[in-house]
């Protein structure tokens with residue numbers, strides 16, 4: 090397939106669409122508003138379909154294959170979610186409609202708020218934030234407002250562990266806080282002594298991810314919360330790893346005061362290019378008044394069977410975080426996911442996510458070094474290196490995995506593991522897939538010894554070979570064709 094065939098299909102007179110007769114009166118636009126030269130492509134429908142279908146196959150996604158990208162929870166996105174989101178009454182809503190006409194949508198938002206309160210053990214929820222990172226920003230701004238509202242103005246410091254996701258320090262710094270990193274101990278938990286030393290009257294809050302990005306449940310979560318609370322700080326929970334806890338533990342019960350969910354991770358809404366994301370935030374009772382507004386409230390009417398919903402701004406709200414009401418389509422998908430599973434089903438999601446991760450970890454840990462050798466939660470982190478083999482890096486292993494049709498694990502994160510390979514299988518994979526992935530990893534470990542060039546040159550079977558990743562990121566080329574030798 091040559092470049093020109095893929096990218097220059099336009100030919101004068103070809104068309105793939107016929108516009109319907111207009112249902113409004115014809116109107117001549119002013120001449121000077123119209124461009125004389127508007128080079129729109131002229132292509133037939135089948136050419137367009139082939140073009141986009143082919144392009145869609147050049148990328149990897151959860152609908153094509155295994156995607157064990159640790160921390161990101163790339164689970165399968167059930168198609169029933171899509172069906173619900175496309176229902177006319179949801180898909181065609183306008184955010185400025187009179188609320189009398191959108192009571193069904195508000196009922197769904199209210200129910201989702203209630204579900205997320207119950208799942209996390211929180212007293213209030215905002216559905217507004219557009220991603221986990223924006224949920225963090227929301228949470229940290231709530232921490233700030235909570236302290237300043239009480240006139241406690243010295244608190245200028247947020248603590249976080251050295252295993253934290255980069256968005257945690259970013260959200261804290263963007264909110265004007267000083268960020269202090271707390272080391273992890275030999276078991277991968279937060280080092281309590283180091284934490285205690287920072288717990289003073291300048292402490293605004295602590296951001297904890299639990300299970301953390303090593304895939305380990307912090308064994309001292311309650312002590313951490315006590316230390317932080319006793320110093321007057323607020324506990325923020327990064328809920329990106331909720332896939333390990335559904336129906337098993339509520340962060341609110343463990344001392345977490347504020348937490349974001351990632352609907353596009355835990356609750357199976359599309360991720361990455363399929364987005365947009367959605368990052369609702371839950372808070373404990375003493376922080377409910379600070380939530381961004383508006384939130385959906387149920388009016389206390391006598392007629393309990395016919396509830397009426399309204400939008401209300403919390404009393405000391407930090408303000409609005411997102412236009413209108415957040416990513417409503419994602420709320421419909423997450424609501425559908427929760428309804429389809431029910432409480433027992435959600436618990437099973439986490440049980441299988443944890444089981445699958447431990448199954449893979451045990452298949453691989455003799456051959457790959459496992460720096461924190463404990464029962465893992467829904468993911469685990471290996472070293473992508475062997476001291477006795479020079480020149481093999483996590484990146485080589487990941488690139489070679491692509492030849493087996495697998496998306497690579499997360500590389501080089503968390504930062505505290507050398508050549509980190511962070512593997513999260515999720516609950517939606519069959520045992521056959523897990524076995525095939527383990528076999529590929531074991532074969533690659535063998536090749537690292539016997540045929541290292543096989544790894545250095547990988548991937549060998551993808552449309553595009555090994556890229557210079559720095560160049561590719563710095564000099565994006567978005568509009569030209571595939572390499573001349575591409576033979577798809």
Ligand SMILES: *Cc1c(COP(=O)(O)O)cnc(C)c1O
Nearest residue numbers: 160220221222254256329351366
């Ligand atoms: C994904 C992730 C985030 C950020 O969430 P986004 O929805 O991608 O903005 C934060 N922390 C952890 C641990 C994550 O895995």
